[in-house]
Amino acid sequence: MTTTIDPKTSNASAPSRAELLATPGIASGEFVQETLALTRRLFIQLKRRPTTLIAGIIQPLMWLVLFGALFQNVPEGLFGTSQSYGQFLCAGVIVFTAFSGALxxxxxxxxDREFGFLNRLLVAPLASRFxxxxxxxxxxxxxxxxxxxxxxxxxxxxxAGLPGAAGLAVVALIVLMLVLGVTALSLGLSFALPGHIELLAVIFVTNLPLLFASTALVPLAFMPTWLQFVSSLNPLSFAIEPIRYLYLHSDWTFASIVMDAPWGSVSLGGALLLLAGFDAIALVSIQRLLYRRLS
Known part of the structure; x- marks a missing residue:
């Protein structure tokens, strides 16, 4: 006795190619699992070669100690309400260190692109390549x-002192917001540029100019007028000045004025909104690039 197979019935019960290739979405447990696995891989690399972390901690501490000692004999009040240049410099070192790492x-x-590992990830059945x-x-x-x-x-x-618990929480929030935006731009560059030489060139060209065009080392009042405009539009200054204010004032509020820019005064809450706007612009600017590269 022979059995005949109806092609329509067979095709209806068999999964289509699209169904076979379908993967869980970002909200799935698989996405969380693979994100943790890829993050763990990076930390394993760091554990095997901890030089990056060690240098990333030692360098800003040297800046803080050496620059603080270099200007420790400046007249009192020269750097605003800061008791010492080390106290003034602390916010700048925190922000610039976070910025450099995110860059x-x-x-x-x-x-991973150059060594071919990224290609292996792109053909793997990931829940989401993001x-x-x-x-x-x-x-x-x-x-x-x-x-x-x-x-x-x-x-x-x-x-340099220490802000209160609420102040430290705001400091952490500011650092996270800055890191988010700069990390997004750096990841976008990693997909847009042809190789690591070009990426390193962008990092070297960007790093120090943004440092000197910010309020990390000196207040706005020390700068010429044109540089005051540039510095007051620098995202680093929007992170430095709020942190500096939190170190110097225990009675802060989100309405407290943290920076008197040439174009107007910026409050603590306003600085946070400006950083959020910077993050939004950075994320939107790389969205299409990431979709194209990861699709």
Whole structure:
């Protein structure tokens, strides 16, 4: 006895190619699992070669100690209400360290591209390929928080003081917001540029000019008028000035004026909104690029 197979019935019961290739979405447990696995891979690399973390902690501490000692004999009140230049410099070192680390966020992805590992991930049945980007963001954010904690602890011993618990929470929020935007731009560059040489060139060209065009080392009043406009539009200044204010004032509120820019006064809440706007612009600007590269 022979059995005949109806092609219509067979095709209806068999899964289509699209169904076979379908993968869980971002809200799935698989996405969380693979993001944690990719993040763990980055930390294993860091554990095997901890030089990056060690240098990332030692360098800002050297800035804090050496620059603080260099200007320790300046007249009192020269740097606003700061008791010492070390106290004034602390906010700048925190922000610039987080910025530098976030600017390097695209390097691991770039090296994965060049060594072919990224291609293997792109053909793997991932729940979402955006776990690759998210893992890098989590890794860089964690390193930035570790560096920030080291700087804050060292600054206490150098006499810079310490904000209250609420102030420290706002400091952490500011650092996270800055890291988010800069990390997004760095990851976008890692997919847009042809190789790590070009990415390193962008990092080197961007790093120091943004530092000197901010209020990290001197207040706005020390700068010529044109540089005051540039510095007051620099995202680093929107992070530095609120943190500096939190160190110097225990009675802060979100309405407190943290920066008197040439174009107007900026409150603590306004600085947070400006940083949020910077993050939104950075994320929107790389969205299409990531969809194209990861699709």
């Amino acid at each position: 390097n966020a695209g390097l691991p992805v770039m090296f 776990s690759i980007v998210l893992a890098s963001a989590i890794f860089i954010t964690t390193l930035s928080l570790i560096q920030t904690v080291a700087i804050v602890i060292t600054s206490v011993f150098l006499g």
